[in-house]
Amino acid sequence: MTDLFAIRDLSVTYGAGAPAVERVSFTVGAREVVALLGANGAGKSSIMKALAGLVPASGELLFEGEPVSALSTRQRVARGIVYVPEGRAIVGSLTVRENLILGGYQVHAARRRERMAMVLELFPEIASKVERAAWRLSGGEQQMLAIGRGLMAGPKLLLLDEPSLGLAPLLVRRVFDRLAGIRADGDLAIILVEQNLQMTMRLADGIHFLRSGRIVGHRHRDDLRTGAARQEVIDAYLGAASHHAA
Numbered sequence: 001m002t003d004l005f006a007i008r009d010l011s012v013t014y015g016a017g018a019p020a021v022e023r024v025s026f027t028v029g030a031r032e033v034v035a036l037l038g039a040n041g042a043g044k045s046s047i048m049k050a051l052a053g054l055v056p057a058s059g060e061l062l063f064e065g066e067p068v069s070a071l072s073t074r075q076r077v078a079r080g081i082v083y084v085p086e087g088r089a090i091v092g093s094l095t096v097r098e099n100l101i102l103g104g105y106q107v108h109a110a111r112r113r114e115r116m117a118m119v120l121e122l123f124p125e126i127a128s129k130v131e132r133a134a135w136r137l138s139g140g141e142q143q144m145l146a147i148g149r150g151l152m153a154g155p156k157l158l159l160l161d162e163p164s165l166g167l168a169p170l171l172v173r174r175v176f177d178r179l180a181g182i183r184a185d186g187d188l189a190i191i192l193v194e195q196n197l198q199m200t201m202r203l204a205d206g207i208h209f210l211r212s213g214r215i216v217g218h219r220h221r222d223d224l225r226t227g228a229a230r231q232e233v234i235d236a237y238l239g240a241a242s243h244h245a246a
Contacts, residue, residue: 003027003062004189005051005081005157010059012046012213020046021057021213028157028189035192035200037238038210044193045086046213048161051191052076052083063157078106080156086165086193088146092135096126096145099134103149112152119148122178140171144178151182161193176202197230197238209237 005028012021021043028034036044050057053073061069068076073083090099100119104112120127123144129137134145143163150158163179164172176199182188183203194200200207201224209217217237224230 002030004030004032004064005191006060006062007051008060008062010047010050010057010061012043012050012055012057014055019213021050023059024210024213024215025059026208026215026218028191031183031187031189032206033183033190033192033204035194035204035207036210037194037197037200037207039195039238041212042210043213044210045161047210048083048085048159048191048193052081052159054083074106077153077155080154081159082150082153082155082157083159084146084150084161084163086161088142090134090142090146090149092133094134095131096134096137097130099145099149100130100152103152104154107152107154111154115152115154119151122151122182123148138171139167140174143167143171143175147175147179155188157189157191159191162195163192164194164196164199172196172199179203195238197224197234201230209233211237 008025010021010024011019013019024047026034036047038044046055049055053071053076061067063079063081068079091102100116101112104115107115125141126137126145134142137145147163163175167175180203183190192200192204201221205221207219208215219233224233
């Protein structure tokens with residue numbers, strides 16, 4: 001598989017403290033879904049922000065074979081790297097339609113209309129509420145809007161940070177089902193940050209486990225088909241208190 005994105009020795013340090021991320025390396029292939037799992041404080045969100053260009057970082061980032069470490073966030077979006085942050089971060093005072101337009105601000109108007117139609121078809125829950133203020137949507141609908149806004153930019157790589165955060169189990173399944181549909185229908189690759197192992201396994205090809213800013217293990221989805229295998233990685237990398245192996 002050809003690497004779409006290669007991350008080599010990525011490190012992130014805030015101020016004079018200990019590194020939040022230390023020499024992390026992994027690759028993402030075209031149309032591949034790679035997940036980063038770990039407890040709170042493991043460095044997952046710092047990695048995502050560094051990949052999006054939102055925090056200073058050292059190391060080498062190669063996207064489609066070209067270095068992108070020196071590019072701004074806006075330039076990375078133009079190249080096809082789009083970040084959907086933890087907590088959704090939609091603009092509550094704007095309507096659903098306006099939030100989607102904001103996501104496609106770098107795209108030609110005709111193409112933007114096509115993408116909006118695609119997003120609304122993908123997420124019918126928000127299609128009937130396009131003129132409604134975003135703050136009035138449910139948590140699950142807001143997450144769908146956040147993902148849809150990211151898709152408006154026409155990404156080649158979507159950085160999804162905790163899409164299940166704060167959602168009821170039924171809504172989590174619905175959001176992940178839609179992500180599986182996106183993955184099946186297009187050429188999109190995804191880096192997914194999650195704490196929910198069971199949901200992650202429905203989508204990811206490979207899973208990297210993080211602890212204290214470092215990758216401490218890796219499993220392919222096929223390695224986690226049995227309950228015993230899932231329990232093994234929970235005990236080894238995640239901590240049984242916050243995860244289950246169902």
